[in-house]
Amino acid sequence: MISFLYGYYPGLLRAALLAAGVAQLVIVCASFAIPKVLDWKAELEPVGNLTRQIFWTYAGYILISNLAFGLLSAFAGGALLDGSILASAVTGFIALWWGARLAIQFFYFDTTQMPGGRFHKLAEAALILAFVFLAVVYAAALSFNLGH
Amino acid sequence: MSNPLLPIVLLYVAAFTLTMILIANFIAPKKLNYKGNVSRMEPLHREVFHVHCLYTILTIGGMAALCWFMPRQLAGGSPLAVVLLWFMAGYWSLRVLIQFFFYNREIKKTYPVYNVMFTLAFGYLGLAFFTLAVATTFFHF
Structure with missing residues (x-):
């Protein structure tokens, strides 16, 4: 069963990277609202x-x-999974980028100062889920590159 | 770019320049009194500013590490290497424009030596990465 799944793994990882790419583009679009929301x-x-x-x-x-x-x-996404040392470095860097962002959310930001309300709570939860997803996908891509 | 050593030399000089900028990022907070300035912000914005500083250091450190440890792969012409070179070329060229057109003139007058040094460093990085990006994209060395 595991070896059967293994054959699909590169394709799954490629699809996950595509989803990660879209997630990051959504984060970029949402980031434009932050200066206004936090009144920078x-x-x-x-x-x-x-x-x-x-x-x-x-x-x-x-x-x-x-x-x-x-x-x-x-x-x-294919260039990020070519098994080269450069692909390993880049996927490792992006995994660190989002892993650190997740740690900052939990251990550094004082979220009690964030704007309240149901919408903001939902947005924060979505953001945390996105950080987890991104860190996991790029860590998996790094592991895939190191295995080749 | 027929000399195979030239891109490696350009990248090692870029690595050195990036390392100097990285070190400057640790000196600047004291020199420019970040602490005093940042203390006037609300705690949330202070935290955001610190996170921004951390990520900037992470990015510059990542670029320096690539140039120090993987210059051959960066100059190798793979699709990923070409994308990285274009990204770094854009990143540092934009930084030159920011230095000229965004940063306040008074500040640049207060620190004229730093202004010239940083402008030269950003200019070199923009030009070196742009040259390598063009060479790997269109001429394949």
Whole structure:
């Protein structure tokens, strides 16, 4: 039974990477709402110019990285599963990226300060599920690459 | 790019430059008084800022590690290597534009040496990755 499933594993992993790519593109789209939801403009008013500009620059770069991971996984998932050392490095990096994000959600962010309400609670739960899914998919892709 | 050593040299210089930027990311918070500035933010935004800093360090560290330990694979012309080179070319070219057009002029006047050093570093990285991306995409070395 296991060997039967093993034959389908690369195809399953490819489909999972496609889903991961789409999930990251959805996260990118949702990220555009965050500055408004958390009122970044008003919150960053009291800090110095440089800190404010650094904050926006870093946020922009994280968005670009998520977009790149999403596009790469959705449109070139095969390149992430070619068994090369480069594919291992990239899938390992993205697994670390989302694994760390999951740990930050649970152990660093004080979620009591997040906006309340049913919608925000649901959005937070969806986000956590997405982080778990992404970390697991890229860890599986890393394991697949290391096995080849 | 007929000399096979040239891309490797470009990537090792990029690795060194990235490592210097990485080190600067640990020095900058004290120099630019992040703590004092960030203390004026609400705790949630302070946490977001720290996470942003961590991810920026992670990204730059990841790029440096690729250039130090896998220069041959990066210059090898595989589809993944080409995508990575284009990504890094875009990443650092955009950073040059941000340095010129987004960061406040007063800040750049306050730290003229750092401004020139960072602009040169970002410029080199943008140009080196762009050259390699073009070479691997269109000329296959």
